[in-house]
Amino acid sequence: MNLNQALTQDLARVAPLYERVKTVIPDVEWPIHARYVAAINDLKADRNAVILAHNYQTPEIFHCVADITGDSLALARQAAATDAEVIVLAGVHFMAETAKLLNPGKVVLIPDQRAGCSLAESITAADIRELRRRYPDTPVVTYVNTSAAVKAESDVCCTSGNAVEVVESLGRDEVIFLPDEYLANYVAQQTDVRIIPWQGHCEVHERFTAPELEQYRADFDDLTIIAHPECPPDVLGVADFVGSTAQMQAYVHRERPRRVLMVTECSMSDNVAADVRDVEFIRPCNLCPHMKRITLANIYEALESLEPRIEIDPGIAEKARKAVERMLAIGG
Numbered sequence: 001m002n003l004n005q006a007l008t009q010d011l012a013r014v015a016p017l018y019e020r021v022k023t024v025i026p027d028v029e030w031p032i033h034a035r036y037v038a039a040i041n042d043l044k045a046d047r048n049a050v051i052l053a054h055n056y057q058t059p060e061i062f063h064c065v066a067d068i069t070g071d072s073l074a075l076a077r078q079a080a081a082t083d084a085e086v087i088v089l090a091g092v093h094f095m096a097e098t099a100k101l102l103n104p105g106k107v108v109l110i111p112d113q114r115a116g117c118s119l120a121e122s123i124t125a126a127d128i129r130e131l132r133r134r135y136p137d138t139p140v141v142t143y144v145n146t147s148a149a150v151k152a153e154s155d156v157c158c159t160s161g162n163a164v165e166v167v168e169s170l171g172r173d174e175v176i177f178l179p180d181e182y183l184a185n186y187v188a189q190q191t192d193v194r195i196i197p198w199q200g201h202c203e204v205h206e207r208f209t210a211p212e213l214e215q216y217r218a219d220f221d222d223l224t225i226i227a228h229p230e231c232p233p234d235v236l237g238v239a240d241f242v243g244s245t246a247q248m249q250a251y252v253h254r255e256r257p258r259r260v261l262m263v264t265e266c267s268m269s270d271n272v273a274a275d276v277r278d279v280e281f282i283r284p285c286n287l288c289p290h291m292k293r294i295t296l297a298n299i300y301e302a303l304e305s306l307e308p309r310i311e312i313d314p315g316i317a318e319k320a321r322k323a324v325e326r327m328l329a330i331g332g
């Protein structure tokens with residue numbers, strides 16, 4: 001079979017998948033993706049692998065090769081439940097580490113090791129030890145956007161989808177909440193528990209501004225603004241709804257606003273728009289350069305070579321796993 005025949009065959013095989021993304025991927029671009037989509041879906045079956053993709057992955061990954069999609073909480077829960085032998089985490093490094101913590105005996109792959117996170121970079125295990133010295137009896141609630149070494153120093157993890165519930169589950173008057181200062185601030189507004197924050201920020205969400213959003217409101221009638229709690233407080237003050245990426249997605253599916261502006265990473269709107277075609281999306285999005293390191297090409301390479309793998313020092317993993325499992329036991 002020559003190259004043209006092979007491409008024609010692949011295009012026919014993956015045509016039903018293109019139906020899912022045709023409103024967000026131009027037809028001239030699709031043949032480039034189609035070959036990889038077909039090859040990845042074949043290789044996944046050969047490897048007994050599952051692909052977990054975060055809501056910020058591009059539509060050709062999110063809708064065409066992922067088996068499970070969601071926010072960080074859903075990905076952690078699904079990682080704990082899978083019986084596949086290999087897990088490919090289409091997302092950032094801390095998400096792959098969480099999957100490995102919950103599956104120490106499985107192969108967990110991150111297609112590009114450099115897919116980091118500015119929040120995870122903002123704090124170290126030594127920083128937590130210092131906080132514990134300053135606040136000796138105060139529990140530490142750690143956002144999952146952190147390294148395994150930081151989780152290992154923590155009492156319990158949380159995500160943006162369950163942060164208030166986790167904080168209140170401890171039954172204490174005061175908690176240390178890190179590393180996202182804006183999420184900490186958002187949680188503090190919804191609970192009587194006193195929150196001691198850290199000064200970490202998401203480099204993507206901190207770029208949105210309230211005047212920018214107010215201008216969109218002035219320019220577009222009947223606009224619903226929904227925002228991720230990693231945004232600065234004045235941005236959240238302009239929003240009609242605040243929630244994790246999964247909660248934002250569910251909001252659009254449920255409420256069907258006439259026009260929506262999702263104050264978050266760019267691919268989120270594309271992925272929701274592919275499914276919800278009766279809503280107009282206004283898109284002043286910001287790109288997460290770390291999420292965008294993951295591509296169909298490096299997912300394919302990871303599945304073929306079974307590299308790069310996530311490995312975690314067993315001493316760290318044991319303690320970090322407890323903090324993650326404690327969160328999963330709380331619900332949310």
Ligand code: 13P
Binds near residue numbers: 055245
């Ligand atoms: P979610 O848990 O809401 O998906 O957020 C993860 C993240 O990295 C947001 O920037």
Ligand code: SF4
Binds near residue numbers: 204
């Ligand atoms: Fe980290 Fe922000 Fe990127 Fe999410 S969007 S992975 S918090 S840098």
